[in-house]
Amino acid sequence: MADVALAPRRAKTEIREATAWDQLRHNKTWLGFWFMLPAMAFLIFFLAYPLGLGIWLSFTDTRIGRVGHFVGTENYEWLWDDAIFWLSVFNTLLYTSVASAVKFAVGLYLALLLNERMPFKALLRAAVLIPFIVPTVLSALAFWWIFDSQFSIISWSLKQLGLITQNINFLGDPTWARICVIFANIWRGVPFVAITLLAGLQTVQPSLYEAATLDGATRWQMFRYITYPLLTPIIAVVMTFSVLFTFTDFQLIWAMTRGGPVNATHLMATLSYQRAIIAGQLGEGAAISSAMIPFLLAAIMVSWFGLQRRKWQQGENND
Amino acid sequence: MTDLPASKVDLKSILSTPAPVDNSEGMSYLQSVPRRIVTLYLPLSIIVVILLFPFYWMALTAIKPDDQLLDLDKFNPFWTWNPTFKHIHKLLFESYYPHWLWNTMYVAIGATVLSIIASVLAAYAIVRLRYKGANLVGGLIFLAYLVPPSILFIPLATVVFQYGLFDSPLALILTYPTILIPFSTWLLMGYFKTIPFELEECALIDGASRWQILIKIVLPLAVPGLISAFIFCFTLCWNEFIYALTFLQSTPNKTVPVAIVNEFVDGDIYRWGSLMAGALCGSLPLVILYAFFVEHYVSAMTGAVKE
Numbered sequence: 315m316a317d318v319a320l321a322p323r324r325a326k327t328e329i330r331e332a333t334a335w336d337q338l339r340h341n342k343t344w345l346g347f348w349f350m351l352p353a354m355a356f357l358i359f360f361l362a363y364p365l366g367l368g369i370w371l372s373f374t375d376t377r378i379g380r381v382g383h384f385v386g387t388e389n390y391e392w393l394w395d396d397a398i399f400w401l402s403v404f405n406t407l408l409y410t411s412v413a414s415a416v417k418f419a420v421g422l423y424l425a426l427l428l429n430e431r432m433p434f435k436a437l438l439r440a441a442v443l444i445p446f447i448v449p450t451v452l453s454a455l456a457f458w459w460i461f462d463s464q465f466s467i468i469s470w471s472l473k474q475l476g477l478i479t480q481n482i483n484f485l486g487d488p489t490w491a492r493i494c495v496i497f498a499n500i501w502r503g504v505p506f507v508a509i510t511l512l513a514g515l516q517t518v519q520p521s522l523y524e525a526a527t528l529d530g531a532t533r534w535q536m537f538r539y540i541t542y543p544l545l546t547p548i549i550a551v552v553m554t555f556s557v558l559f560t561f562t563d564f565q566l567i568w569a570m571t572r573g574g575p576v577n578a579t580h581l582m583a584t585l586s587y588q589r590a591i592i593a594g595q596l597g598e599g600a601a602i603s604s605a606m607i608p609f610l611l612a613a614i615m616v617s618w619f620g621l622q623r624r625k626w627q628q629g630e631n632n633d
Numbered sequence: 634m635t636d637l638p639a640s641k642v643d644l645k646s647i648l649s650t651p652a653p654v655d656n657s658e659g660m661s662y663l664q665s666v667p668r669r670i671v672t673l674y675l676p677l678s679i680i681v682v683i684l685l686f687p688f689y690w691m692a693l694t695a696i697k698p699d700d701q702l703l704d705l706d707k708f709n710p711f712w713t714w715n716p717t718f719k720h721i722h723k724l725l726f727e728s729y730y731p732h733w734l735w736n737t738m739y740v741a742i743g744a745t746v747l748s749i750i751a752s753v754l755a756a757y758a759i760v761r762l763r764y765k766g767a768n769l770v771g772g773l774i775f776l777a778y779l780v781p782p783s784i785l786f787i788p789l790a791t792v793v794f795q796y797g798l799f800d801s802p803l804a805l806i807l808t809y810p811t812i813l814i815p816f817s818t819w820l821l822m823g824y825f826k827t828i829p830f831e832l833e834e835c836a837l838i839d840g841a842s843r844w845q846i847l848i849k850i851v852l853p854l855a856v857p858g859l860i861s862a863f864i865f866c867f868t869l870c871w872n873e874f875i876y877a878l879t880f881l882q883s884t885p886n887k888t889v890p891v892a893i894v895n896e897f898v899d900g901d902i903y904r905w906g907s908l909m910a911g912a913l914c915g916s917l918p919l920v921i922l923y924a925f926f927v928e929h930y931v932s933a934m935t936g937a938v939k940e
């Protein structure tokens with residue numbers, strides 16, 4: 315640094331008035347606007363605008379290749395009397411509630427197991443996450459093959475064990491088909507829940523458990539009064555995401571059953587695709603997907619309060 | 634403009650300041666081995682086997698000869714002694730599969746790069762410029778994360794049609810960022826917050842512009858976050874289905890997930906081999922990427938939730 319001090323001073327730059335341009339250049343809001351521009355452009359053109367457009371479309375009789383006219387709530391009235399629509403609502407609620415509950419239970423259990431000390435822990439953790447990495451459609455195809463009506467490996471194994479005599483018609487029977495798609499969804503979702511909860515578990519200090527043991531707590535009490543309260547905030551967020559993405563699931567169903575048999579596995583998303591894109595009734599399809607919005611809002615409210623509570627628990631400010 | 638001090642300060646070691654670590658070992662040593670087998674290893678291995686079995690089955694089906702696939706009585710279905718590459722060969726040389734792989738790769742990389750650039754700028758502005766309403770915008774972006782593609786695909790289809798992008802990969806490159814930007818913005822916001830404010834203040838005093846600070850100070854320090862965001866976005870793109878199904882029509886333009894579902898599913902009873910080979914080859918690139926960046930994946934997944 316010495317040579318800097320010894321070097322001859324350059325001529326002083328003259329101090330000039332800050333022009334309007336200079337002031338603008340250092341204005342945070344103006345600068346922030348330009349930094350936000352690309353992201354905002356994407357989100358406005360391809361997210362906010364279509365969201366509004368979708369709600370507008372649900373009040374028109376638009377078809378593919380034909381501009382629609384405003385028809386008021388006709389689409390919704392039509393759906394109100396449509397048994398298939400109500401079946402799809404029922405299916406979606408069933409699918410979401412059962413799959414989310416099991417995903418939570420199994421995911422939490424798996425996270426607790428993975429949190430123990432054991433050999434090959436890193437490898438196991440990596441293996442557990444694979445179902446989440448592989449594209450859903452491709453693993454759904456594997457399930458389609460596993461649940462094949464004639465060559466199912468499950469039917470074969472059960473027959474070898476002597477438990478059944480006939481092949482189970484997994485995806486052809488309404489009840490079995492529902493069980494199968496819910497199972498596939500759980501299979502896909504458990505790793506996400508488990509790994510995120512595991513990250514939460516790792517922040518719980520082991521000394522708390524030691525203290526509890528000294529106080530004579532049982533394993534269940536340790537879980538109930540230490541692990542669970544400390545995990546609650548992260549559980550709230552993870553489950554909101556899980557519920558949200560299960561509720562709007564499309565690809566798993568489309569790859570495995572396409573809504574069949576006799577609409578037993580039609581979710582609202584698959585039904586709206588079928589009505590809007592395949593049958594060409596864009597207005598009606600948009601009405602079905604707009605009908606999902608109230609449910610999503612409810613889930614988002616839960617998420618919001620979950621996040622609030624987390625900040626409050628950790629004593630963070632709102633930064 | 635004066636250059637930043639060139640002295641080698643190991644920023645990484647400063648930044649990863651060890652939080653007060655709890656060094657106690659836990660109490661697992663109190664449990665006897667048989668008890669651990671029943672309460673830990675047994676349930677864990679059952680869950681892991683169930684989680685991995687579909688992939689084993691997928692891989693096995695892809696290399697089994699046709700006659701063994703459908704004859705479950707003569708051959709043990711869980712293993713094969715004469716693997717064949719017929720299905721994979723058929724896939725790679727007699728179908729559009731390489732095309733589809735290329736399309737998927739092209740769309741995924743294009744959309745990911747676009748969204749990372751947009752999210753870096755947005756995240757930096759929200760966390761560090763803190764312009765008026767930055768918190769509100771951050772909240773809105775989080776809300777955008779919660780808008781699922783299945784309620785957007787119908788209106789987006791009409792938008793894509795209006796812009797003349799129908800049946801073009803460009804439609805996907807432009808629409809995927811709506812899924813990716815909210816996620817990666819939140820992830821990067823978390824990373825940017827961990828970078829000390831003082832570094833930027835020093836640079837500002839030295840006369841660096843915001844842009845220079847972002848390029849020369851913040852980004853080099855946020856490389857792990859960038860990698861996490863990149864591979865996670867890439868995976869999401871590869872996985873995306875409903876937009877690709879709706880916006881693409883001609884066979885050579887399709888992406889792998891859509892193409893396999895639509896083009897390989899015919900009435901042929903021997904389709905399973907090539908179907909599973911297609912699913913396997915479509916998953917392998919992601920699994921390989923994952924194998925190299927496990928930690929980044931985990932931090933991406935948990936990071937976005939934690940924020």
